[in-house]
Amino acid sequence: MIHKPTPHPWRCGPRCEIDQSMNAAPLHRAGHRFLFDPAGVVFWPAQKTLIVADLHLEKASAGAVRGQLVPPYDSRTTLDRLARLVRRYAPETIIALGDSFHDTAGRSRMAAEDEARLARLEAAHKVVWIAGNHDPQASSPSEWMIDTVTLRHQAARVTPGSIEFSGHFHPKASIITRAARITRPCFVVDHQRVVLPSFGAYTGGLDVTAAPIRSLFSRGGQVLLLGADRLHGFALADAARAARAA
């Protein structure tokens, strides 16, 4: 067993804390500049817009309904993480790319305290809840356009010259390094498409080598693995098949 010490020891898992020293990576597409944050969100400075995918709030209580009494703190954890990003980027608009609740009844099961926080977030910002397959709502738009940018839950056809942001697949990728196989949630991007990783505390992942993701990037792409304080970029072709989460 070899262990390399690092000067900044971890305090918590890769997804539960956000350190102030995190570096967002700028990415230019069709004349727009986006910041890709290692927490798994995208900030669009020109539009003061924060884009986040697949919050799956109240997934724990959805499990409880079926008899799995998993710790009920997932909504709280997810909102905590979102709040930190909102403080950092101070967006005017927050766009949630669908599956914001694990199911349509999710919001009604929310603890009063969490519900109040969510309401405050909605009061302080323009929040666009795009409909997902888990939380279809007649009142929610199925997609949202800003300039040449389309935001929707699940990737669809992209017209030449436009950009699409979507979620739905919860991409994760495995990289085989010199000494270990490392699996992390990731962004998948090419010159027109961005698939965001899921943001919810209890959301698992779909491997980027799986057909549904692969077919979206038939001409190659890049995976950006979420690291402790930065993203790690790899060619999509270098991602190995990950083991199923146990």
Place this chain on the structure above:
Amino acid sequence: MQAVRAGQHALLIAPTGGGKTLAGFLPSLTELAHTPTEHLHTLYISPLKALATDIARNLQAPIREMDLPIRVETRSGDTPANRRARQRDRPPHLLLTTPESLALLLYAPGAADYFAGLRMIVIDEVHALAGTKRGDQLALCLARLSMLAPAARRIGLSATIAHPDAMQRWLSPDGRGSETTLITGAAGSAPVIEMLVAPVRMPWAGHMGLMAAGAILERIKAARMSIVFVNTRAQAELMFEALWRHNDDTIPIALHHGSLAVEQRRRVEAAMANGALRAVVATSSLDLGIDWAAVDQVIQVAAPKGVSRLMQRLGRANHRLDEASHALLVPANRFEVLECVAAMASAAAGELDGEPPRPGALDVLAQHILGCACAGPFHPDALFAEISRAAPYADLARTDFDDVLRYVEDGGYALAAYERYRKLFRDAAGLVHVMNQKVVRQCRMNLGTIVEAPTLKLRLGHERGPMLGEVEEYFAAMLRPGDTFLFAGRRLNFVGLRETSLIAVDGGVGEPKIPAYMGGRMPLSTHLADRVRALLQRRADWDQLPAPVREWLEMQALRSELPGEANLLVESFPRGGRWYLVAYCFEGRQAHQALGMLLTRRMERFGDQPLGFVATDYVLGIWSARPPQDIARLFAPDLLGDDLEEWLAESAMLKRSFRAVAVIAGLIERLHPGGERNRRQITINTDLIYDVLRKHEPDHILLRATRADAAHGLVDLSRIAGMLNRIQGRITHRALPRVSPLAVPVLLEIGREPISGLSAEEALLNEAAALVAECFNDPQADPAPLALRAAM
């Protein structure tokens, strides 16, 4: 058997082959012959299904011959539903079963009537159960049986063990050892153990022992039937292949390990039984089980790691008391030579190692409480009194019991979110009831304390091709089409994955990969470590060592010094622009791993700039950019502070541990092998649950259970603490100009052992990403994402 006839509980300790199992049934047969009954009279519980089946066969013969009206049946997970139903309606007189099947019977509503007439409980291979989670569950079930059938006597059968008094407590009806007689059988002839040192250069490192394959084959040819025991399944595959490379006479040699298909294993066992084989390469899959009278030689390749395990394995040969069993130890490297010599001395002295008993696991208790509720309403006070009579839980605090009960009721979270979804409810009289039938179904589906890593079926040719066995998913994920790997003694070519199957064809070429298995390696036992330390100090005993090993130790004495029995030898020396620190702790890999993390953290604070560490069973090696300064302060006992808690919490070991706890405690549903995953089932990765729970409720009962598991098994904290206390003021530091002879093996391990831990992962990702960036730096190679790369 006097004790049993007198109505006493008894623990019978005897070496294997004493005929003790069948003897355990004699009182039952006598009683049943004289006073027939329609009730279940005797329960036999064994850790192995195969053992129950074998015993049933052996019992049925004399019963038929004497024409006794006694029905003997087995019951396990494989028993067909119609036979199970019949056993429920019309119980056999003797039921032979496993701890899990017993639990299922006890957690059913009719349990009280079913077991009311029970007179005798025979528990076989107690040493393989007590001290494990299966043993915890069985102890709880025995406490329940005592309540349902107070007249039932317990007879425990065990191999020779290091802590007979603890085992006696485990078996006793009050958990404290009373009313239980300890019977120690006559010791068999001492085994004849020799060490085989292959006539080649003795390796400095490595654990496979493959270079000895030719010599091992000669010894196989000289015996009638041998078992070649190895320590891991990967080693079994490699050794099997190596033996066959030398096997020009094609004498029949087979392979047996836990990943092979059951039918394949049964075929090998049958071939052993009827003498068709000359040798079997096996892992712990053959440690327990049916007696094979034909085996006359046991060969242990690579270090035995513990004397008790070695003795258990040696017992597989010559299951007769009057004949000594023959065993051959084959060390794979120099340190293993020392370990083998130490083990031989231990065996000759009749010493055994073994962990002292640990407290019962809380996740198992959670499963038991839910099971009891499924059987019928209970009062918490009564259930607490009942479980306190099981030895593992004899000292359980009432508050802990109440916390576990609260967890089973509604999750036990401080945030009272799950009132609507509770599994148990209390009535006005304070009795606890199960909420509904859904909960009962869940309990039955989830029963058991064995949690396997997810596996894939390995099939030959195509999806419906013959199944060779099961491989762990994470190994399957490492294969790319065209890769060669070894499995079931075949060289296979990986084709692809289909659903829950891994498809391969015969005839792989090139360097094979070997399926690796989680937790395959056992750490060196404390007892054996002490013996090795003593051997290093007693030069008179070096005569037993092969010449190269003796010279190696003599050179060490000349260049540095030998590690002592009471002190801790620490060497430091420069090499290749780095500084190395080597500590001869002999506390086992797990303990060294944790120690390595703690020491490097501390060296960082001291400004030594540590770069990495490597741990073996014997030694810890750390390298740094600057020479280590204050060695005594480095090992001060306050080392076990906050750093440890933090590292532990993040370690993959603890997360794996939490997963098992979550499954056993029923937090998440067990994935049944081969079963279609229910589409409506909600699956949440336990690593994510662990992170969230740790943040919001660090003292939750499931996290407490996880930490207890780690403290007693995974990390060996007790061993680190013990060592730090022992060596205070007794550290011998040798600053050397160059690497010492004894330090060579650990330096050779650098780069062979896998890296783990989150911070290590970050470093590796950085490195890998940088390499990718380098090779992509040609702008023509991949123009689109360049802006991003440049920005990162």
